[in-house]
Amino acid sequence: MVNKTKNENASVEERILKAAEEEFLNKGFDGATTEAIARNAGVTHAMLHYYFRTKKNLFEKILNAKVDMLIKVIFGTFKSSGLPFRERITEAVKSHFDFIRKNPELPRFIINEFNSGSRRGILLDKKIWEIIPKLGEELQKAIDEESAKGVANRIDAINIIMDAVSLNIFPFLVLPFLKNIGAPFAEYEKDFLDMRREESIKVITGRLFNR
Numbered sequence: 725m726v727n728k729t730k731n732e733n734a735s736v737e738e739r740i741l742k743a744a745e746e747e748f749l750n751k752g753f754d755g756a757t758t759e760a761i762a763r764n765a766g767v768t769h770a771m772l773h774y775y776f777r778t779k780k781n782l783f784e785k786i787l788n789a790k791v792d793m794l795i796k797v798i799f800g801t802f803k804s805s806g807l808p809f810r811e812r813i814t815e816a817v818k819s820h821f822d823f824i825r826k827n828p829e830l831p832r833f834i835i836n837e838f839n840s841g842s843r844r845g846i847l848l849d850k851k852i853w854e855i856i857p858k859l860g861e862e863l864q865k866a867i868d869e870e871s872a873k874g875v876a877n878r879i880d881a882i883n884i885i886m887d888a889v890s891l892n893i894f895p896f897l898v899l900p901f902l903k904n905i906g907a908p909f910a911e912y913e914k915d916f917l918d919m920r921r922e923e924s925i926k927v928i929t930g931r932l933f934n935r
Contacts, residue, residue: 739765740772741789744782749829752836753783753844783844790830791851797823798859809870810933817928821892821921831893860885867932876932884928891924 743765747756758779762772776782801815824831837848863881870876895917 736765736767736771737775740767740775740782741786744776745786748783748786749827749833752833753779753840756783758782784847787848787851790827791855794820794823795855798855799862802859802862809866809876810929812866813929813932814925817888817892817925818921820888821924824892824896825917825921828896828899831896835897856882856885877934879931884931887931888924888928891920891927895920 740761744756744761747761747764756779758772759769761779761782762769765772776785797819798816801819802812807815834848837844860881863884867876867879867881867884871878899913899916
C-alpha cells in the first residue's frame with residue numbers, strides 16, 4: 725500500500741512537472757498560470773499547490789532539471805575516457821545540438837528570461853555560469869595539451885564554446901520564422917536540422933584542426 729501511494733505521488737508530480745514545462749516554455753514565466761498547469765496535468769489547483777506550493781517553485785525545479793541535464797550531456801560526452809580529443813569535441817557538439825533538438829523552445833525561453841530583468845534572469849545567469857567556467861577550464865586544458873602535440877590549433881576555449889553554442893542554437897531560433905514565411909526547406913525539418921548539426925561539427929572541428 726505504501727509503495728502504491730509513492731508511485732501515485734510520483735505519477736502526479738511527473739504530470740505536473742511535464743505540464744509546467746510545456747506552459748513555461750511556450751508562454752514564459754509571466755504568461756504561464758498555475759491554473760493552466762493544473763488543468764493540463766489533470767489535477768486540481770489545490771493538488772498542485774500541495775505538491776509545489778508556488779509557480780516560482782515549479783519554475784526553479786524545471787530550470788534546475790534542464791541545467792543539470794545539459795551539464796550531464798556536455799560533460800558526459802566531453803570527458804568520455806578512451807576517445808581521442810577530436811572525437812570528444814565532435815560528440816560534445818553533437819550532444820549539445822541533440823539536447824536542444826529535444827528541447828527546441830528552450831533557447832527562446834532562456835533569452836526571454838535573461839532579458840526580463842527579474843530575479844529569474846539572475847538565477848538563470850547564475851546557473852549558466854556554473855557551467856561555463858568549469859567547461860572552459862576542462863576544454864582549455866585539452867586544447868593546450870593537443871596544441872603542444874601539434875594536433876590542434878591554440879585557441880581560446882571560450883571562443884570555441886561561444887561558436888558552438890551560437891551555431892547550435894540559431895537554427896532553432898530561426899526555424900519558426902522560416903516556417904511562417906513558407907521557406908521551402910522548412911517542410912523538411914529533419915533534413916534541415918541534420919544538415920545544421922553536421923555544419924556545426926564541421927565549423928568547430930575546422931577551427932581546431934585545420935593544420
